[in-house]
Amino acid sequence: MELKVCRATRLEGTITVPGDKSISHRALLLGSLACGETVIENFLRGKDCLATLRCLRQMGVKIEEEEDRVRVEGRGLGNLREPEEVLDAGNSGTTMRLLLGVLAGNPIFAVLTGDASLRRRPMDRVILPLKLMGAEIWGRQEGKLAPLAIRGQRELRPIEYTSPVASAQVKSAILLAGLYAEGETSVTEPALSRDHTERMLSYFGVPVKREGLTVRLRGRALLQGRPVRVPGDFSAAAFFLAAAAISPEGRVVVKEVGLNPTRTGLLEVLEAMGARLAVEVTGEWAGEPVGNVTVESSELRGVEIGGEIIPRLIDEIPVLTVVAACAAGKTVIRGAEELRYKESDRLATMALELGRLGAKVEVLPDGLIIHGGHPLQGSRVQSHGDHRVAMAMAVAGLVAEGETIIEGAEAIDVSFPNFPLLLATLAGEARGK
Numbered sequence: 150m151e152l153k154v155c156r157a158t159r160l161e162g163t164i165t166v167p168g169d170k171s172i173s174h175r176a177l178l179l180g181s182l183a184c185g186e187t188v189i190e191n192f193l194r195g196k197d198c199l200a201t202l203r204c205l206r207q208m209g210v211k212i213e214e215e216e217d218r219v220r221v222e223g224r225g226l227g228n229l230r231e232p233e234e235v236l237d238a239g240n241s242g243t244t245m246r247l248l249l250g251v252l253a254g255n256p257i258f259a260v261l262t263g264d265a266s267l268r269r270r271p272m273d274r275v276i277l278p279l280k281l282m283g284a285e286i287w288g289r290q291e292g293k294l295a296p297l298a299i300r301g302q303r304e305l306r307p308i309e310y311t312s313p314v315a316s317a318q319v320k321s322a323i324l325l326a327g328l329y330a331e332g333e334t335s336v337t338e339p340a341l342s343r344d345h346t347e348r349m350l351s352y353f354g355v356p357v358k359r360e361g362l363t364v365r366l367r368g369r370a371l372l373q374g375r376p377v378r379v380p381g382d383f384s385a386a387a388f389f390l391a392a393a394a395i396s397p398e399g400r401v402v403v404k405e406v407g408l409n410p411t412r413t414g415l416l417e418v419l420e421a422m423g424a425r426l427a428v429e430v431t432g433e434w435a436g437e438p439v440g441n442v443t444v445e446s447s448e449l450r451g452v453e454i455g456g457e458i459i460p461r462l463i464d465e466i467p468v469l470t471v472v473a474a475c476a477a478g479k480t481v482i483r484g485a486e487e488l489r490y491k492e493s494d495r496l497a498t499m500a501l502e503l504g505r506l507g508a509k510v511e512v513l514p515d516g517l518i519i520h521g522g523h524p525l526q527g528s529r530v531q532s533h534g535d536h537r538v539a540m541a542m543a544v545a546g547l548v549a550e551g552e553t554i555i556e557g558a559e560a561i562d563v564s565f566p567n568f569p570l571l572l573a574t575l576a577g578e579a580r581g582k
């Protein structure tokens with residue numbers, strides 16, 4: 150599918166975005182392991198979360214869907230049924246890595262696969278610690294790549310694991326496996342990654358202790374099913390917040406969006422670039438802060454970023470690259486090598502595709518240098534099967550002269566199916582004025 154985007158001189162409107170992807174995955178998983186029922190409201194009906202839903206159903210979890218309201222009947226810890234068929238995680242790293250953590254503690258055999266992109270992504274980062282805990286796992290290329298086969302155990306060994314990467318998927322897989330281990334399991338990461346698993350475990354009644362960059366839990370604790378209202382996805386909102394900042398005129402308000410500080414690094418960077426923005430926390434949903442964000446058209450300047458902020462804006466770097474191309478001066482992003490292991494190598498794909506529009510982008514081993522302020526010219530670009538690249542390029546298309554056509558735009562469906570409609574509405578509402 151192709152998505153056509155025309156230059157919009159003004160972007161205006163108040164919107165909500167679909168439920169958070171990370172929280173929707175976790176609500177399904179923890180709901181399945183809990184006792185009793187979990188009703189999820191504002192569940193993200195994107196392909197990634199639907200892959201998690203299908204895999205859990207294949208293992209005997211009863212799940213009823215009514216639009217974005219999902220009811221999960223928990224089976225309790227260790228009661229998943231052996232799936233008769235291969236589990237397909239599609240394009241979703243979160244599905245595969247978090248499911249491995251859960252499967253490690255169930256005495257069943259399962260085979261997991263995914264699409265061509267997921268079959269290239271490193272799985273050894275979770276397989277290694279899960280093997281230390283006692284799970285048996287096999288995969289291609291000496292156990293690094295999917296398809297994977299796993300035989301879980303009725304009881305796992307607790308570990309104290311120091312992860313070489315700041316990854317919420319690694320941390321979550323170990324904490325989920327830790328639920329099946331007698332004693333205390335801990336994970337220490339080099340920088341704080343998103344903490345939704347910790348928050349939701351606490352919300353379901355499992356105490357999780359944090360000391361600096363280490364989190365701990367005691368296994369064998371019971372999870373109690375609870376209602377979960379999923380906040381709007383900050384990573385989805387980010388495309389419109391960025392678009393508002395770079396558009397020549399206008400103002401976008403996103404309401405009821407998740408404002409967990411482990412996710413909102415982009416707001417700090419936009420502020421440092423000179424963006425006019427306002428944030429208002431209005432409440433807490435299922436242990437997660439929620440509120441409204443307003444961004445207005447702004448004069449932007451380049452910045453240098455790296456270090457601990459990177460995991461707090463990891464999925465926003467593609468669209469941040471677009472913002473940087475529209476800012477005066479140079480932006481340097483370092484410490485973001487992890488982007489090479491996403492749905493595409495996002496350092497390479499963003500530099501290539503933005504380059505087609507005339508942006509000046511240099512690729513570093515762990516980041517990008519963007520020389521901003523060069524006018525963008527509409528062109529034909531590719532998503533590389535990566536939803537965030539597709540949406541970031543659509544945002545670039547709003548400020549590029551003429552027309553930008555994004556090929557492979559169907560990738561957007563994995564995280565934000567109504568993105569094209571919302572984009573057209575915001576640009577169109579402004580045009581109608």
Ligand SMILES: O=C(O)C1=C[C@@H](OP(=O)(O)O)[C@@H](O)[C@H](O)C1
Nearest residue numbers: 171243315316317318319463464
């Ligand atoms: O745990 C999660 O829900 C996610 C963690 C991040 O990946 P890593 O853990 O690989 O950094 C992020 O990029 C992904 O979109 C979702």
Ligand SMILES: C=C(OP(=O)(O)O)C(=O)O
Nearest residue numbers: 240241242243464491537
């Ligand atoms: C990296 C992402 O997701 P996942 O790792 O779950 O495929 C993403 O949504 O940008």
